[in-house]
Structure formats: C-alpha cells, structure tokens
Amino acid sequence: MKIALVAQHATLLDRRDTQSDPERTRLAELASRLAGSGHEVTVYAQNLDPGLPGHGKLGAGARVEHLGSPVAGASRASAGDDSELLARVPAFTGPLRDRLSEARPDVVHALRWTSGLAALAASRGLGIPVVQSFQSLGITERRHHALKLAGPERMRLEPAIGRSASAVLAGSTDEESDLTRLGVPRRSIRVVPCGIDTGEFAPEGPVASRNGRPRLVTVAGLEEASGLDTLMRAMVKIPGAELIVAGGPSRDELRRHPEHARRCALAHSLGLGGRVLFTGRVAARGLPPLLRSADLFVSTADYEPSAMLSLRAMACGTPVVAPAVGSQLDAVVDGTTGILVPPGRPAQLAHRIRQLLAHPMMLEAFSAAAADRVRSRYSWDRIAHETIAVYEAFGATAKAAA
Secondary structure (H helix, E strand, C coil): CEEEEECCCCCCCCCCCCCCCHHHHHHHHHHHHHHHCCCEEEEEEECCCCCCCCEEECHHHCEEEEECCCCCCCCHHHHHCHHHHHHCHHHHHHHHHHHHHHHCCCEEEEECHHHHHHHHHHHCCCCCCEEEECCCCHHHHHHCCCCCCCCHHHHHHHHHHHHHCCEEEECCHHHHHHHHHCCCCHHHEEECCCCECCCCCCCCCCCCCCCCCCEEEEECCCCHHHCHHHHHHHHCCCCCCEEEEECCCCHHHHCCCHHHHHHHHHHHHCCCHHHEEEEECCCHHHHHHHHHCCCEEECCCCCCCCCHHHHHHHHCCCCEEEECCCCHHHHCCECCCEEEECCCCHHHHHHHHHHHHCCHHHHHHHHHHHHHHHHHHCEHHHHHHHHHHHHHHHHHHHHHHC
16 A cells, blocks of 8 residues: 655654654654555655755655755744644645655545645545544643643634544544544544554563662653642652652753742652652653653643553553543553543542552552553554554545545
C-alpha cells in the first residue's frame, strides 16, 4: 500500500532530542512501523525551516519531504502555533496537491487539524480517501482548561474536517465521544490509541539508583495546570516517601525559573524537606531507567490526550496513579494496572498511594499486569496493524462510492 502521511508541522529530520515532543515521536514511530510492514510511506511536511534538508529517510525506509519554498519568518517554533500554521495552509496545499497527483497514494492520513485542511483540499477530485487524526480536540482542551485554549478558527473547522474525512482515528473512547458530539458519524470513527516502543520501554534494563525510600516519579512541566501542586500536598500525608519530578527546562535553566522557585517554596512550607527532587528535563535515554526505579508513577496532568507517559511507565512495569479523566480511563485498568482517582483531591490521592505502598505483593501484581497490558494492547506492531486495517476498510469504501 502507498501511504501519504500529511503533517504540515512535522520536523522529523531535526535530529535533536525529542523526548519533550511526544507527538513527533508518535509520528516518527508510525511512519517507520508502517514502512517496516512493507508499505511505501512518505511524510509530507511544510518547509518551515531552511535549516532542515528538503527530504530524507526515517527508520525502515519511510521518506520525509518538505514541500514548498521556505516560509519567510518561519522557524521550528511555528510548528506549535495553530494560527501560524493555518495562515500557511494555502502555501502548503498547492505543492501537496502536485505531489499527490504525481505519486497517487492509496490513502492520505492527515495528522492535526491544519494538516487535515490541506489534505482535504489537495486531494479533492483525485479519488484518494483521507483519514484524519486530530491528536487533540479543541473542545476537549477547553473542557479541561488546557493552558493554550483552541482559537475560534479551530473550534469552527475541526467539526467540518471530521465530517469531510473518509475516516477519523480517535486516540481514546473519550475522544470518540467528543467527535460524535461534533457531528462526526460514529460509523466513520475508529479508536486507535497511542503506540509505545515496548523494546525501549520494558521492565528489563538499567534502573536509576535509589536511596531506600519508597519512590514516586512524575513527569511534569512547571505550568500551573500540571496538577503538581496537588501531588505535593498529597506528599505531606505519605510519610517517608520521596517524589522525583522530571521535566521542564534543563537543570541549569530550572534554577532560574520562577515557577521552580515557587514550587521549592511550596515544598518548604509543606515541610517536605529533601523529599521532593526536581531533575529538570530528562534525556530520552534516561527516562526508562527512571521509570523502572519508581514504586509508582503518578500522572499530574489535568489533560493528556494520549496518556503516553502513563503507558511508558506501565511498559516499564511501574504501576500508575492517574486522574480519572480522558485517555487515562482507557490506559489504566483501575485496580489492576494502577488506580484512578478524582483530580484535585490531595487527601484521597495520598490515601490511595499509601494503600499501595503498604502492600508490596499488590504492587508486584500491578507491575506484571501493567507491562502485559502495554505489550498486548499498545505495542507499535498492533497499532500499525489497526491503522492499516482502517486504511484498507475505508479506502475500499471510498473507491466503491467513487
């Protein structure tokens, strides 16, 4: 099968550390796994940075092409700005249509909403089915009060994109419900979650050093919406345990960050002393050992579209404590691979964590179940297989309708 992955924002040929960009990691893995299954895969992105090569290869032979001339004033930072990407859709659509007309893929799979706009316009009249992945929906972000709320253009256009696509891939049952509320026909929606590299994230492997205390690990930025304050207040009622907070800027930059200073002051006021350690950004190779070293991984995100961090922890054999919202409801089997708790309730969070830490045999059982769940449900081999099944089913339907 000939597959075109349209990701206007992608910077896959930038070889810098990608640990802080899970969306980019997912795209690279998907393209590589599809190519590794014997399919011809090309990722089409907009030329937003003259410093990146015009084309190149990913693992397993997937190709990347940057389309169009470099955009004046654009940079890598543009890839995260919806309003800038929307303004540049017309300049991306023309070259994309030329490539789709020449290459004639069997299916076009657009990732994010601006890519969907370009893909639908570029494929019009060509008889090529378009599959859409939003990664995250504007209405969901607004409901969870995400830090950067979706703009009016996105709120207006996402429903139209979903209804116009041949199929829509939802990352969770929560997203599936939101898509149906937007008017996307349920028959055109398939739930295909985030994939996890179960070779890199596995129970076996190096383990970060420990000091004998029960260890909780979280990966969180320093933003107010991260829920980190709730976890720190819960730590007051989990005596003897330590909390490792990974994420945010590098360790050197962390010391100068005002939110870090505020959190250190909060830890001091709560009497947590040396029981909370902020590591700053953790390199890709350092994350699996850190996750393996934890007794529990605690998700502090008020909203996480894919639950990727929880799944990575589970893949390493670390049970998860997560808020009972969004994709966490699919990822964490409450009472089997971890526990789900109502968000924003530090006393209840502390109570459930104390229960788990007091029962080592239960933690062992949760650990085995967590790793098994990720291997069986979230491995990239399975996710690639399910994605291909959607391409084939809806591609055949689109051709029959034509």
